[in-house]
Structure formats: C-alpha cells, structure tokens
Amino acid sequence: MEIDLLINPELVRKILTKFIASEITRVGYSRAVVNLSGGIDSAVSFALAAEALGPQNVLAIRLPYKTSSADSLSHAQMLIDQFGCPSVTIPITDMVDALIVREPGMAEIRKGNIMARARMVVAYDQSEAFKGLVVGTGNKTEILLGYTTLYGDSACAFNPIGDLYKSQVRQLARSLNIPEPIIAKPPSADLWSGQTDEGELGFTYAEVDKLLFLLVDQRYRPEECVEAGFDEKFVRQVFERIRKNQFKRVLPPIAKLSSRTVGYDFLYLRDWGT
Amino acid sequence: MKLKLALAQINSKLGNIPANLEKHLALAKQAFQDGADLLVFPELSLTGYVLQDLVPTISCRPRSDDPVFKELINASRDIDLVVGFVDEDTRHRFYIASAYISQGEVVHVHHKVYLPTYGLFDEGRFFAPGDLVRAFNTRFGRFGMLICEDFWHASPPYILWQDGADMLLFSSASPGRGLNGEPKLDSSAWVEHINRAYASLFTIFIAHANRTGFEDGLNFWGGSTVFDPNGKLVAQAPYFEEALTITEIDLNQLHRTRARLPLLRDERPELVQHELERILHK
Numbered sequence: 001m002e003i004d005l006l007i008n009p010e011l012v013r014k015i016l017t018k019f020i021a022s023e024i025t026r027v028g029y030s031r032a033v034v035n036l037s038g039g040i041d042s043a044v045s046f047a048l049a050a051e052a053l054g055p056q057n058v059l060a061i062r063l064p065y066k067t068s069s070a071d072s073l074s075h076a077q078m079l080i081d082q083f084g085c086p087s088v089t090i091p092i093t094d095m096v097d098a099l100i101v102r103e104p105g106m107a108e109i110r111k112g113n114i115m116a117r118a119r120m121v122v123a124y125d126q127s128e129a130f131k132g133l134v135v136g137t138g139n140k141t142e143i144l145l146g147y148t149t150l151y152g153d154s155a156c157a158f159n160p161i162g163d164l165y166k167s168q169v170r171q172l173a174r175s176l177n178i179p180e181p182i183i184a185k186p187p188s189a190d191l192w193s194g195q196t197d198e199g200e201l202g203f204t205y206a207e208v209d210k211l212l213f214l215l216v217d218q219r220y221r222p223e224e225c226v227e228a229g230f231d232e233k234f235v236r237q238v239f240e241r242i243r244k245n246q247f248k249r250v251l252p253p254i255a256k257l258s259s260r261t262v263g264y265d266f267l268y269l270r271d272w273g274t
Numbered sequence: 275m276k277l278k279l280a281l282a283q284i285n286s287k288l289g290n291i292p293a294n295l296e297k298h299l300a301l302a303k304q305a306f307q308d309g310a311d312l313l314v315f316p317e318l319s320l321t322g323y324v325l326q327d328l329v330p331t332i333s334c335r336p337r338s339d340d341p342v343f344k345e346l347i348n349a350s351r352d353i354d355l356v357v358g359f360v361d362e363d364t365r366h367r368f369y370i371a372s373a374y375i376s377q378g379e380v381v382h383v384h385h386k387v388y389l390p391t392y393g394l395f396d397e398g399r400f401f402a403p404g405d406l407v408r409a410f411n412t413r414f415g416r417f418g419m420l421i422c423e424d425f426w427h428a429s430p431p432y433i434l435w436q437d438g439a440d441m442l443l444f445s446s447a448s449p450g451r452g453l454n455g456e457p458k459l460d461s462s463a464w465v466e467h468i469n470r471a472y473a474s475l476f477t478i479f480i481a482h483a484n485r486t487g488f489e490d491g492l493n494f495w496g497g498s499t500v501f502d503p504n505g506k507l508v509a510q511a512p513y514f515e516e517a518l519t520i521t522e523i524d525l526n527q528l529h530r531t532r533a534r535l536p537l538l539r540d541e542r543p544e545l546v547q548h549e550l551e552r553i554l555h556k
Contacts, residue, residue, distance in 0.1 A: 007455065019493060
C-alpha cells in the first residue's frame with residue numbers, strides 16, 4: 001500500500017492561481033479578501049490570491065481577539081510586508097465579548113465558535129467594502145475531519161486549498177516562500193491560549209493525512225488500514241469523524257415537496273452562464 | 275499531401291452559446307488567415323461541459339436552418355471545422371455531439387457513445403448515448419471523430435481504423451485530476467499515453483483538442499496534441515492556457531510508416547469478429 005502525499009508545487013500553484021483568477025473575474029470582480037490568521041493555511045491562500053490577482057487587489061484582514069497570541073499578528077504582518085498587500089486590522093474582542101459576558105463560565109468551544117463566526121462577519125463586511133470575494137483557507141484534512149466552525153472559518157466564496165492535505169499545504173507553502181516561522185510553528189486555531197490542532201485532535205497531521213489518503217483517495221477499507229499497521233482505535237475514530245461531520249460539507253437539505261426542488265432536481269453549476 | 279491542421283484549445287462559457295459562437299467564428303477566421311485547412315474545437319465547445327439542467331435549453335440541430343449552425347456552416351466555406359455541441363434529435367433525445375463541417379455542408383455528426391457516469395461524471399443522467407462509430411470521407415482523406423470517454427475505450431478507435439480512418443479527431447473537456455510529485459496530472463499523462471499508443475498501434479494520425487478554463491472547481495488542462503503514424507508528437511498546445519495551435523501534417527507519412535510497419539495490412543478483423551462472436555454468444 002503506497003502512501004504518496006508528494007505534490008508538484010509548481011503545477012499546483014499554476015492550477016490554483018488560475019482557479020482564483022477565473023472564479024473572481026468571471027463574476028465581474030477583480031479583487032479578493034483573506035482573513036490572515038498568521039497560520040500556514042491562510043498564508044498559502046493569501047499568497048496564491050496575491051499571485052493570481054496582483055497584491056494590490058488582495059486585502060489582508062487581521063482579526064485579533066484579546067487572548068490571541070502575539071505571534072499570530074506578527075506572522076500575518078510578515079506576509080503583508082512580504083507581499084505588499086493592503087491590510088486592515090480589526091480587533092474582534094468587543095463584538096465577541098458582547099456575547100461572552102452574558103454567560104459567565106461559557107465553555108471554550110462556544111467562545112471559539114463565536115470568534116470564528118465574528119471573523120466571518122468581518123470578512124464578509126470587508127468583502128463588500130473592498131469589492132473583493134472571500135477566499136477560503138480550509139485544507140482537505142480539516143474539511144474531512146470537520147475540524148472547522150460551520151459558517152465560521154469554513155465560510156468563503158471559493159476555496160483554492162480544500163483538496164490539499166495539511167502536509168501538502170506545507171509543501172506548497174515552501175514553494176510560495178511563506179516565511180519559515182509560519183511553516184514551522186505548531187498549527188493552532190488560536191481560539192484560546194495554548195490551543196494546538198494536534199493537541200485538540202489527539203493525533204498528528206502527519207499520521208492522519210496518511211490514513212485519510214488511504215481511506216478517501218485510495219478507497220481502502222478501514223480494516224485494510226488496520227492490517228497495514230494503523231491503530232484500530234485511531235482508524236475507527238477518524239472514520240467516525242469523517243462520517244459525523246458530513247453535515248459541515250453539504251448545504252442544508254431542503255424537504256422535497258414539489259416536482260422540482262433546489263438541491264435535488266434543479267441542477268446548475270455555480271458558474272452557470274459565465 | 276499536406277494538411278494544415280489547427281487545434282482550437284479554448285475555454286467556453288457555461289451555457290452561453292452566443293459568446294461561444296462568437297469565439298468559434300473569430301478563431302475560424304484567424305485560423306483561415308493563418309492558412310489552416312481544418313480547425314478542431316474541443317468537446318461541447320459551443321456550450322461548456324457541466325451542463326446539467328441547461329442541456330435542453332442549449333441544444334442545436336446541425337442543419338443550415340439552425341441559427342447557430344447557419345453561422346458555422348457559412349464559416350466552413352473557408353475552413354473545415356469540427357465543433358462540439360448538444361444535438362437534439364427529432365424525438366428530443368439529447369446527445370453530446372461533434373460535427374465535421376466543410377465547404378458549406380455538415381459532412382458527419384458523431385454522438386458520444388460512452389457517457390461517463392461515475393466519480394465526478396454524470397453524463398448518463400442528462401444525455402442519450404450514441405450507437406454508431408463510423409468513419410467518413412473528407413477532402414483530406416478518410417477521418418473519424420470520437421469524444422473523450424469514447425477513446426478511453428479501445429474499441430471505438432479500433433473500429434474507425436478498420437472503417438478506413440487514417441486520421442482520428444479526438445475532442446474532450448477533460449477535468450484535470452490525480453495529483454502527485456510529477457509535473458503532469460495523472461489525467462494528462464494518461465490521455466497523452468493512450469493517444470500516442472493509438473497512433474503507434476494503428477499507424478494513423480491522432481489529433482486531440484482539449485479545452486481549458488474552469489467550471490466551478492474543475493480545471494480543464496488543455497495540452498492538445500497531434501501524434502503522427504510513428505507515434506511521434508508533432509504538435510502540442512500549452513497546458514492550462516487557451517491557444518490556437520497550427521501544425522502542418524504530411525499525410526504521406528502514412529505511406530512511409532506503413533511501408534516499414536504493415537500493421538494495418540496484417541490486422542485480422544475477421545479473427546476479432548469470430549472470437550467476439552464466440553465470447554458474446556457462448
């Protein structure tokens with residue numbers, strides 16, 4: 001069983017920059033906005049958008065909360081300086097705390113979701129102000145695992161990196177000259193202090209990317225992955241995560257009543273007519 | 275005999291026939307001015323590819339009383355054209371089709387016989403399959419046309435070869451897929467591989483026009499090619515870019531290759547027929 005997560009970064013870069021340019025210009029736009037978290041995924045989406053549209057046409061948005069790590073802001077600034085894009089910094093503390101203070105002792109997960117959705121609100125508002133579409137920053141690993149806030153960080157006009165596993169995003173980041181501190185640091189949603197993706201998920205991206213590649217891309221059955229040496233509990237846990245999070249990957253189902261219903265037999269691509 | 279062959283590797287607007295027709299006519303004019311004899315467009319070049327519920331709204335009839343074909347037939351007085359479109363038959367079945375148009379006449383229409391309905395493809399839901407694979411005569415010799423999945427199967431090219439075609443015109447709207455460390459996607463590598471193989475195995479010309487651009491997240495990779503009867507690549511359009519690629523083909527290469535390698539002479543279609551009958555009727 002071969003696990004080949006290697007990509008050709010130049011080829012991927014060519015396809016993805018053309019994809020971004022196509023999706024933006026075909027609807028009459030020329031600009032994009034990207035929420036820059038300081039992490040590798042948004043850095044890669046941002047760099048691709050800057051290459052596709054020209055840096056002056058990409059607005060970098062920094063959205064710190066009071067507990068956000070200082071590195072998040074400074075790493076985002078490194079990118080803004082490197083690419084020479086326009087940028088805005090809009091602290092979300094006031095808008096987020098307006099909800100949080102109403103319920104003392106609110107669970108971290110709820111606070112994290114509120115932050116992710118506050119960032120979405122700002123991104124879409126800036127989208128209108130800058131006349132640019134929101135570029136998605138979710139990778140294939142997190143989409144499959146459902147490690148994302150619905151209508152929060154997953155919200156976007158289109159997503160250039162959603163078919164790349166985290167370890168493939170890393171390869172692409174190197175070819176885009178993303179600063180090494182951004183590539184090297186442990187991935188984190190930075191929703192609370194000390195949070196890391198791998199700590200929260202309970203496994204590493206290196207491990208889970210290999211398993212997802214076998215289960216999803218290569219269509220191996222879970223028991224074949226166990227036979228190949230993956231821990232049975234880990235395989236079951238990942239498989240269940242994929243299944244349980246399908247709701248985050250599809251539009252909400254509409255109850256069918258008529259003879260023609262959106263989502264079932266009213267079928268058009270988004271790019272209809274363009 | 276020389277044939278100046280042009281491949282129109284274009285991006286089409288999804289469901290926007292007027293815009294696509296305009297592009298066809300502009301490229302026909304340009305190719306004619308550049309001295310080309312024949313211009314080949316990709317699959318569904320007049321309509322775009324992932325049509326879904328647009329299918330019944332964008333169909334054409336390949337006749338001079340059809341407003342779209344009228345223009346193309348008119349343009350064919352200068353240059354032979356292969357165009358991709360949705361053909362609606364008299365009983366309102368819809369086909370993915372290619373038309374060969376020459377000197378004011380529609381010479382041949384091919385209906386795609388293999389409709390991929392698996393993975394990312396859903397053609398069988400929206401289209402009827404064709405059931406004929408026929409070669410036809412052109413002013414440059416006997417040709418055949420196939421559309422994308424038709425030539426992922428080995429039998430249609432074989433049938434056209436046996437029906438006398440010395441040049442196969444392939445058109446496709448091939449979505450790029452299959453990522454690894456290589457500089458080409460798996461889908462591009464595979465198509466180039468089989469096209470070279472058909473040219474070599476049948477000692478014929480294989481011209482392939484593939485489209486470019488995007489429809490939602492699907493990329494169309496371009497990279498249109500012409501292989502000669504030795505299996506040699508004689509022209510290739512760039513990957514992922516629109517291009518008008520014109521190359522002069524020496525049809526006498528058929529003579530030289532087959533003098534060296536008489537695979538056509540020695541082929542035994544009766545044996546194939548005999549064995550297929552045994553296999554199908556056992």
